[in-house]
Amino acid sequence: MTVLTDRHGTEKYSADGHHAEREAIDAGLREAAARLPGPAAQIAAYHFGWTDRDGRPVDANSGKALRPLLTLLAAKAVAGDWRQAVPAAVAVEMIHNFSLIHDDIIDRDGVRRHRPTAWKVYGVNDAILVGDALHALAFEVVAEAGGEKATLGTGLLAQTVRALIEGQLADTRFEDRERVDLAECEAMSEAKTASLMGCATALGALFGGGSREQVDALQGFGFRLGLAFQHVDDLLGIWGDPAVTGKAVYSDLRNRKKSLPVTAALGSGHRDADELARLYRAETQLDETALRRAADLVEACGGRIASQQAAAALTEAAANRLAAEPFHDEAVAELTALAASTVGRVR
Numbered sequence: 250m251t252v253l254t255d256r257h258g259t260e261k262y263s264a265d266g267h268h269a270e271r272e273a274i275d276a277g278l279r280e281a282a283a284r285l286p287g288p289a290a291q292i293a294a295y296h297f298g299w300t301d302r303d304g305r306p307v308d309a310n311s312g313k314a315l316r317p318l319l320t321l322l323a324a325k326a327v328a329g330d331w332r333q334a335v336p337a338a339v340a341v342e343m344i345h346n347f348s349l350i351h352d353d354i355i356d357r358d359g360v361r362r363h364r365p366t367a368w369k370v371y372g373v374n375d376a377i378l379v380g381d382a383l384h385a386l387a388f389e390v391v392a393e394a395g396g397e398k399a400t401l402g403t404g405l406l407a408q409t410v411r412a413l414i415e416g417q418l419a420d421t422r423f424e425d426r427e428r429v430d431l432a433e434c435e436a437m438s439e440a441k442t443a444s445l446m447g448c449a450t451a452l453g454a455l456f457g458g459g460s461r462e463q464v465d466a467l468q469g470f471g472f473r474l475g476l477a478f479q480h481v482d483d484l485l486g487i488w489g490d491p492a493v494t495g496k497a498v499y500s501d502l503r504n505r506k507k508s509l510p511v512t513a514a515l516g517s518g519h520r521d522a523d524e525l526a527r528l529y530r531a532e533t534q535l536d537e538t539a540l541r542r543a544a545d546l547v548e549a550c551g552g553r554i555a556s557q558q559a560a561a562a563l564t565e566a567a568a569n570r571l572a573a574e575p576f577h578d579e580a581v582a583e584l585t586a587l588a589a590s591t592v593g594r595v596r
Contacts, residue, residue: 267318270331274317277339281390285382292379296350296367316449317342319474322587323453323467326571326580327460334456336390337402341449343387344406348413348445350380355421356504384410391452398455405455409448416441423507427530434512438479439472446475466574470584473567477591480560483508484553487544499540502547505529509559514552521549564588 282293294300301307317338324334352358353366354373360366368376391402419437423429450471454464485494486501486508494500501508507515507529515522515529525546528539535543547553567588571581 270318270321271314273332273335274314274321274338274342277335277390278342281339281343281386282383284386284389285379288375289379289382292367292371292375293346293383295370296346296379298362302365302370315478316345316446319446319449319471319584319587320453320456322580322584323450323459323471324457325453326457326467326576326584327454327463328457329577329580331453331457333458334453336394337452337456338449340387340390340402340406341445341452343383343390344410344413344448345445347380347384347387348417350376350383352417355417394456401455402452405448405451409444412440412444416444424505426507427526428515429507429512431509431512431516434507434509435476438476438509442479442482443472443475446478447472460574463574463576466570466576469570469573470567470588473563473570474588474591477560477563477567477588480509480556480563481591483510484556484560487511487547488553499544502540502543503535510547510552510556512552513555514547514550517550517552517555519550521546525550560591564591 278297279299282290282297284290285293291300291304294304295302299306320338320341321331321334324337325331349361350367353361354368354376358366359369366376367379371379388403388406391406392399394402416437416439419433420441423434423437447468448471451464451468454467459467483501486506487499487510489498489500491498497503501511511525511529515526525543528535528543528546531539568585571584
């Protein structure tokens with residue numbers, strides 16, 4: 250079974266198949282991570298879910314399916330085969346996990362995929378350095394492919410990392426602002442989340458030998474799907490099942506995150522928006538009663554339905570990008586099914 254997860258390790262999509270793809274991704278990641286110095290390799294292996302904190306192998310969900318699978322399916326869409334895109338898939342997953350390790354430190358998140366985060370186990374300094382090492386390793390893996398695809402791929406990867414950092418900076422600065430408008434929040438989500446998914450599909454198309462038009466179409470697909478997934482992620486951050494997400498209920502409200510549904514609610518002009526704003530401004534920690542009230546207010550002000558509708562519209566727009574160019578039907582069906590699962594997770 251293929252399991253796709255969000256940034257918290259939350260299951261979003263399951264489907265039979267893709268066993269060979271997942272095995273190739275896992276093997277590529279392990280081979281690349283083994284190049285790291287011993288201590289860094291141990292921390293990386295723990296973060297990916299391959300070992301426990303003492304380096305003993307474990308059978309755990311590493312949550313590494315979505316972005317690299319998108320890369321391989323994009324290659325399959327243009328070439329009918331995904332194997333030539335494995336290095337690109339590995340690089341994309343390295344960049345994703347570099348950002349996860351750093352995000353956990355920035356957000357002071359102590360749990361990922363139902364166990365302590367890398368910085369909680371090994372310390373902040375070591376975790377930062379391992380994140381940096383994964384970032385560098387991603388470029389090394391792409392560069393080794395050689396030729397024009399390596400040149401274009403490293404450039405695209407660099408642009409994406411710049412976007413990720415821009416999005417992370419905006420996200421952290423939003424915490425100090427009383428109001429953030431929806432357009433700003435969407436721009437942050439595009440940079441922090443959608444850009445990497447667009448990069449994943451563009452790299453897959455590039456390594457699959459796709460035309461410029463095919464690369465652009467698949468990048469557009471991934472970008473729109475990425476923003477839809479962010480809407481879903483933000484909905485789960487408020488109403489997700491803790492048994493699935495591994496986080497406390499109302500976790501994003503507890504942390505006063507200005508997520509997409511919250512931002513939509515605060516800017517809705519609804520009569521209850523002022524009460525929600527007051528709860529977000531409160532200097533004391535919100536108790537369970539206040540958290541439930543905040544969730545109810547987000548829904549009453551239209552934030553929940555706004556994100557659900559946006560995710561559905563973005564998913565449809567993503568699928569439409571696949572109709573813009575000639576692609577292999579089987580891969581298109583797989584990509585479309587993955588996109589449809591985005592909204593199905595939160596209905």
